[in-house]
């Protein structure tokens with residue numbers, strides 16, 4: 001009897017680990033699909049799956065597809081190298097997201113009043129720019145460091161005021177700084193005329209110009225909040241974590257920025273969810 005009990009215990013234990021094993025694989029696949037949902041990577045994954053299927057078909061002894069088999073065999077042998085080349089943007093993005101989390105954001109300290117007043121100046125400037133239908137792009141650093149972005153811009157070290165932000169975007173030939181983005185770091189305007197990386201997210205509206213694509217681009221590789229004033233429509237939008245929140249009024253802009261920079265904002269998915277729930281009209285682009 002004891003022998004039978006031992007066998008049953010062994011079977012239960014084996015079953016338990018089989019379930020854990022299965023759940024683990026399922027969880028990893030789910031996480032990977034969730035991570036790459038809506039990105040170029042998902043399409044590439046589809047292509048790679050097709051290659052693997054073709055590999056097994058060409059390996060079948062009933063069918064002679066030697067060249068195809070040879071080609072896919074070599075392809076699979078070099079898959080690691082190929083993946084690094086194909087996914088270089090995504091790898092860079094992932095490293096930027098996770099690797100720079102240690103740098104201290106000024107919004108993580110206790111200077112809540114200063115922080116709120118910086119955001120308020122940004123909101124006022126955007127509102128004034130909107131009234132004048134002047135285009136603008138303002139990136140506000142959060143945790144990921146934006147030094148790489150400011151390197152090629154014109155360095156400034158100025159207090160964040162509505163008037164300065166407004167004047168930086170006056171489109172005059174005498175004001176070369178109006179072209180590009182203004183960057184705010186640690187509560188100061190650190191640079192203007194900065195170039196932001198363009199997004200390569202698929203399925204963007206054709207009408208979306210480079211200013212919006214640049215904002216989305218930076219939002220994909222860092223956790224910054226990027227405020228956009230459209231010269232064409234006069235609409236204010238905010239790009240954050242690959243999402244574009246469009247046509248915001250002053251209150252919506254304040255609400256979203258406060259959420260992004262709140263300690264809770266670290267959990268970005270819940271932030272976005274709550275913002276969506278709070279504002280039925282809100283339509284993120286991606």
Ligand SMILES: Nc1ncnc2c1ncn2[C@@H]1O[C@H](COP(=O)(O)OP(=O)(O)OP(=O)(O)O)[C@@H](O)[C@H]1O
Pocket residue numbers: 135136137178179180181194195196197198207208209210211212213214229230231232233
């Ligand atoms: N990569 C970039 N980095 C920073 N700023 C950029 C970048 N690309 C474009 N811009 C800014 O956007 C301006 C061009 O905007 P464009 O009209 O192409 O875009 P848009 O998204 O349609 O914006 P708008 O609605 O204001 O017209 C440029 O003059 C420049 O100031």
